[in-house]
Amino acid sequence: MSKKKYQVFLSSTYSDLQTVRDSITRALYELDCIPVGMEAFPAADEEQFEFIKKLIDQTDYYVLVIGARYGSIAPDGMSYTEKEYRYAMEIGVPVLAFVHSSPDTLPKEVSDIRDPKKAEEFYRFRNDVTAARMVKMWDSDQTLPASVVLALNRAFSTSPRQGWIRSPSVDTEKTLEKLVELQEELTSAREELKLFKAMDGQLKDIAGLDAEVTCFVEAWKRDNNSSTVRDGVKEFHVRLEDVFRDVGPNMIESLNQDAFSNMVALFVSKGQRKWNSVEYKFSLTRETLNLLRIQYEALGLIKVFRSKTVGGKTANFWQLTKTGSTEVRRLNVIKAN
Structure with a gap:
């Protein structure tokens, strides 16, 4: 018979416990569980909470981690984290709670207890959780994932659940x-x-893709000694959108910066350069390359990172962000007549 896999819902406040959540999620995968939670869009409104309830309906075990924050507040005055917890209790999902033993020692950046109103709600919720069942106290990000795994293994034996079993048609x-x-x-x-x-808060007046920029293109050729030498610089004017439309699709996968420079140089000088010999190659000046990088990064269209090349050297690579991918599709998709 196929091994059963349990679905585990991980609940907590988000920004203050993101690192802890990531560590616990990895531990759950290693335990051969199916972790779920609102990683994509942490609960912030009632519509999303209805979706969360459907996830909890399908959950075998509910893991609650409490640090020093009460969380985002719903219209009824209760935090979404508490609403998740109470819903899991209501439908009978086994709850495993992990409560920080000394929330007053946590930095103020990740704590609500320095705000009297928030502190009152936080401690009320914390006391409700600790009074309702046996809980595990924690004070170390490093040991918490192991504590979660131990508690779940115990729950698997004492409170077995339906779980998920592999179907012959599903890998x-x-x-x-x-x-x-x-x-x-x-x-x-x-x-x-x-x-x-x-x-966005710093760059309110940034120019968009419709802005025109000046690109300086360098030509290089081989001399009589087969050495590559510079053969002049030409100035061209082009819109950021036109460059992005032409070169953007090449950045769906990561693109070596030198290749990007060559592609843009060929595009902006097309039909205007006098060089036709195969002995020539073309690139942007460093100033032009930096200008394009800064502008596209500021618009949230690309990300640049260092990585190994096929030859083993290290180079910059340009790649589209989610926003950049959307923009490339908008600019290049074939529209119906």
Whole structure:
């Protein structure tokens, strides 16, 4: 018979416990569980909470982690974290609670207890949880995942649940691998969103893709000694949108910065350059390359990272963000007549 896999809902406040959540999620995968939670869009309104309830309906075990925050408040005055907890209790899902033993020692950046009103709600909720059942106290991010795994193993024996069993027509291992991949993508998307929001407050007057920029293109040729030498610089004017429409699709997968420079140089100088010999190659000046990078990054369209090349060297690579992918599709999709 196929091994049963349990679905575990991980509940907590989000921004203050993100690292802890990531560690516990990895531990759950290693335990061969199916972790679920609101990683994509932490609960912030009643519509999303209705979706959360459906997830909890399908959950075998509910893990609650409490630090020093009460969480986002719903219209009824209760935090969404508490609403999740009470719903799990209401429908009879086994609850495993992990409560920080000394919330007053946590930094103020991740704590509500310095605000009298928030502190009152936090301690009320914390006391309700600790009074309702046996809970595990924690004070270390490093040991908490192991405590969760031990508690779940005990629950598997004392309170077995329906779980999920592999169907002959479904490859559960591949499904779990896909879940891990999606989780990593969501983490990356959250970081991009965080960066975009931070930049949005600072760059209110930034020019959009309709702006025209000056690109300086360098030509290089081989001399009589077969050495590559510079053969002049030409100035071209082009719109950011036109460059992005032409070169953007090449960044769906990561694109070496030198290749990007060559593609843009060929595009902006097309039909205007006098060089036709195969002995020539073209690139952007460093100033032009930096200008394009700064502008596209500021618009949230690309991310640039260092990585190994096929030859083993290290280089910059340009890749579209989620926003950039959407924009490339908008600019290049073939529209119906």
